[in-house]
Amino acid sequence: xxxxxxxxxxxxxxxxxxxxxxxxxxxxxxxxxxxxxxxxxxxxxxxxxxxxxxxxxxxxxxxxxxxxxxxxxxxxxxxxxxxxxxxxxxxxxxxxxxxxxxxxxxxxxxxxxxxxxxxxxxxxxxxxxxxxxxxxxxxxxxxxxxxxxxxxxxxxxxxxxxxxxxxxxxxxxxxxxxxxxxxxxxxxxxxxxxxxxxxxxxxxxxxxxxxxxxxxxxxxxxxxxxxxxxxxxxxxxxxxxxxxxxxxxxxxxxxxxxxxxxxxxxxxxxxxxxxxxxxxxxxxxxxxxxxxxxxxxxxxxxxxxxxxxxxxxxxxxxxxxxxxxxxxxxxxxxxxxxxxxxxxxxxxxxxxxxxxxxxxxxxxxxxxxxxxxxxxxxxxxxxxxxxxxxxxxxxxxxxxxxxxxxxxxxxxxxxxxxxxxxxxxxxxxxxxxxxxxxxxxxxxxxxxxxxxxxxxxxxxxxxxxxxxxxxxxxxxxxxxxxxxxxxxxxxxxxxxxxxxxxxxx
Amino acid sequence: xxxxxxxxxxxxxxxxxxxxxxxxxxxxxxxxxxxxxxxxxxxxxxxxxxxxxxxxxxxxxxxxxxxxxxxxxxxxxxxxxxxxxxxxxxxxxxxxxxxxxxxxxxxxxxxxxxxxxxxxxxxxxxxxxxxxxxxxxxxxxxxxxxxxxxxxxxxxxxxxxxxxxxxxx
Numbered sequence: 001x002x003x004x005x006x007x008x009x010x011x012x013x014x015x016x017x018x019x020x021x022x023x024x025x026x027x028x029x030x031x032x033x034x035x036x037x038x039x040x041x042x043x044x045x046x047x048x049x050x051x052x053x054x055x056x057x058x059x060x061x062x063x064x065x066x067x068x069x070x071x072x073x074x075x076x077x078x079x080x081x082x083x084x085x086x087x088x089x090x091x092x093x094x095x096x097x098x099x100x101x102x103x104x105x106x107x108x109x110x111x112x113x114x115x116x117x118x119x120x121x122x123x124x125x126x127x128x129x130x131x132x133x134x135x136x137x138x139x140x141x142x143x144x145x146x147x148x149x150x151x152x153x154x155x156x157x158x159x160x161x162x163x164x165x166x167x168x169x170x171x172x173x174x175x176x177x178x179x180x181x182x183x184x185x186x187x188x189x190x191x192x193x194x195x196x197x198x199x200x201x202x203x204x205x206x207x208x209x210x211x212x213x214x215x216x217x218x219x220x221x222x223x224x225x226x227x228x229x230x231x232x233x234x235x236x237x238x239x240x241x242x243x244x245x246x247x248x249x250x251x252x253x254x255x256x257x258x259x260x261x262x263x264x265x266x267x268x269x270x271x272x273x274x275x276x277x278x279x280x281x282x283x284x285x286x287x288x289x290x291x292x293x294x295x296x297x298x299x300x301x302x303x304x305x306x307x308x309x310x311x312x313x314x315x316x317x318x319x320x321x322x323x324x325x326x327x328x329x330x331x332x333x334x335x336x337x338x339x340x341x342x343x344x345x346x347x348x349x350x351x352x353x354x355x356x357x358x359x360x361x362x363x364x365x366x367x368x369x370x371x372x373x374x375x376x377x378x379x380x381x382x383x384x385x386x387x388x389x390x391x392x393x394x395x396x397x398x399x400x401x402x403x404x405x406x407x408x409x410x411x412x413x414x415x416x417x418x419x420x421x422x423x424x425x426x427x428x429x430x431x432x433x434x435x436x437x438x439x440x441x442x443x444x445x446x447x448x449x450x451x452x453x454x455x456x457x458x459x460x461x462x463x464x465x466x467x468x469x470x471x472x473x474x475x476x477x478x479x480x481x482x483x484x485x486x487x488x489x490x491x492x493x494x495x496x497x498x499x500x501x502x503x504x505x
Numbered sequence: 506x507x508x509x510x511x512x513x514x515x516x517x518x519x520x521x522x523x524x525x526x527x528x529x530x531x532x533x534x535x536x537x538x539x540x541x542x543x544x545x546x547x548x549x550x551x552x553x554x555x556x557x558x559x560x561x562x563x564x565x566x567x568x569x570x571x572x573x574x575x576x577x578x579x580x581x582x583x584x585x586x587x588x589x590x591x592x593x594x595x596x597x598x599x600x601x602x603x604x605x606x607x608x609x610x611x612x613x614x615x616x617x618x619x620x621x622x623x624x625x626x627x628x629x630x631x632x633x634x635x636x637x638x639x640x641x642x643x644x645x646x647x648x649x650x651x652x653x654x655x656x657x658x659x660x661x662x663x664x665x666x667x668x669x670x671x672x673x674x
Contacts, residue, residue, distance in 0.1 A: 050660060051658045051660060053660070054658065054659055054660075170568075170569070170572060172565040172568040172569050172572070173565070173569060175561060175565040176523075176526050176562055176565040176566060176569065179530075179558050179559075179561045179562045179565070180526070180529065180562060182555075182558045183529070183530075183533045183555060183558050183559065183562065186533075186554070186555045186558065190540075190551040192548075192551070193550070193551045195540055195551040197536065197537075197540060197551060197552070197555060198532075198533065198536050198555070200536070224596070225593055225596070225597070228592050228593055228595075228596050229585070229589040229592060229593060393632055394631070394632075395627055395628050395631040395632025395634070396624070396627070396628055396632065396642060398596065398627060398631075399599075399623050399624040399626075399627035399628075400624060400646055402596075402600055402603070402623070403603075403620045403623065403624065403646070403650070406603070406604060406607070406616070406620075407616065407650065407654070407662060410607075410616070410662060410663070411654075411660050411662070414661075416604075416607065416608045416663070419604050419607070420604060423600065423601065423604065427597075430593075431518070431522060434518070434584060434585070435515075435518060435519060435522055435584075437522075453554045456554060457548060457549050457553075457554065460548060460549055461548045461549075465544055465548075465549075
């Protein structure tokens with residue numbers, strides 16, 4: 001039980017007054033970000049990342065910085081549920097499934113029950129995922145220490161193939177968005193040869209495109225444009241949450257233990273495989289609807305219909321950090337932003353992190369336990385406050401959010417060019433959303449582009465250009481094979497459907 | 506100009522976007538060819554990886570174009586309506602002006618003054634507020650940001666004449 005010992009060490013790191021204060025601040029900010037239109041987990045963390053530059057310089061500061069940022073993330077995960085239930089506006093894509101039963105519940109006057117069950121199941125989902133991270137991540141990290149460039153490239157391939165294999169619409173849009181991300185990542189100075197790539201003699205392009213700018217633009221500005229287009233009125237139920245409602249709901253919740261377990265499992269699995277929280281919440285809602293004895297009543301305001309998606313979304317959102325910590329491969333855009341933070345603070349994410357920066361890793365894991373407890377307390381006590389923020393008229397909140405995005409984009413590199421770039425990415429994000437191009441693959445490709453390319457070129461150097469290196473041993477061979485299976489899954493599933501149709505007819 | 510009339514159809518929007526992807530992929534491939542996209546004595550050349558990235562973009566763009574041409578009824582749906590586009594421009598044009606005001610070679614106002622003006626304009630134009638409400642909100646927000654960035658977190662932002670007059674540079 002070495003993990004328990006390391007975890008206790010982690011608690012010792014995380015449990016300082018300063019860090020606990022940061023947790024409260026982070027979670028509160030995070031819920032705020034989750035509630036506001038145009039700000040979400042990914043771009044909220046991206047905007048606040050530059051604020052941690054000076055913090056991370058102090059001794060032990062990187063741990064405090066990651067605690068602040070990860071708590072913003074937990075807060076945003078909690079916050080998405082508030083707007084879904086009270087206003088029928090999913091604050092985050094993974095809370096869409098929460099609106100199905102959450103909003104009807106609040107219309108029936110049971111908003112308190114819906115909120116309590118959403119927060120509690122979020123907490124349970126996160127807790128399961130954190131326990132998983134505690135015990136599985138050291139094992140994976142140890143295993144991954146033996147990885148060479150071909151193994152890492154095959155893991156990257158698996159990540160990106162998963163996006164193609166699990167894409168909802170046409171896989172070509174996923175590929176186009178993803179490859180655009182890779183191409184943007186290639187802009188600038190080639191790390192191996194020092195040649196200038198795709199800069200076309202523009203000095204601004206020398207340093208390349210920073211994914212933080214892309215995240216702020218795509219998710220922030222793009223989201224605001226969509227909100228404006230849909231009209232600006234927020235009409236919501238009143239939020240009243242008192243201790244009696246909370247306790248009554250808690251008495252009801254144990255009935256749904258089966259749903260909780262199933263949803264946690266779905267969430268953890270989907271979170272580790274990139275694809276993330278959103279499909280996990282839908283899948284878990286669908287499964288609960290199929291398997292519950294009240295299945296037909298889903299959609300009319302069932303507490304169980306809130307428990308299922310929220311548990312899964314939070315479990316997935318949390319376990320997305322597992323591949324980020326152990327392999328350096330983020331499972332979601334927000335995890336990608338956190339990974340970007342590690343790089344900026346001078347930490348190298350990947351298996352070595354567990355060896356070289358054990359304090360940091362275990363401090364972060366311990367803070368996940370504490371942060372989610374803090375989160376539960378904050379959301380249960382402050383719901384009316386957060387709901388009242390949504391009643392601030394759009395004419396005030398929209399320019400403030402745009403100002404925040406502009407400041408966030410500027411502070412990444414102290415460059416006005418980045419602010420213009422952010423506006424460009426914002427328009428792109430709006431068009432992407434309207435035409436059903438996925439944004440997560442673009443962001444992940446932009447983050448991982450250089451590292452994926454480096455591992456590819458190193459593998460190719462090692463093998464003298466023989467692609468067989470990706471099948472050279474059992475480990476790398478099976479990861480590559482799984483990637484190819486996922487990559488061509490849209491084709492394969494079509495073929496299977498065709499064959500079945502022929503047999504049937 | 507009716508508010509509900511579509512500006513363009515889904516099909517046109519899909520085709521324009523795919524054409525942009527096609528052009529982008531072609532540029533990537535072209536530049537990679539210039540750098541050398543094959544195998545040199547010392548390993549893959551600088552354009553080796555991007556070349557295939559560009560190729561993948563071109564192939565997907567062509568596939569999306571074919572799909573858009575066969576969209577049928579769905580392709581006739583509105584991509585954006587005039588009323589919606591008007592709302593978007595009402596927000597986007599002031600935003601562009603705002604970013605231009607922060608810093609430019611002629612009369613950069615700095616981010617704080619520009620932000621205050623931007624928020625005030627929004628509240629006046631979209632919200633129809635009176636100055637008694639506009640002034641405290643816009644100035645209060647900006648002062649809060651100033652405290653947060655310049656004083657608490659020590660992250661310097663672009664400043665203009667007002668900050669200089671107050672002794673911050």
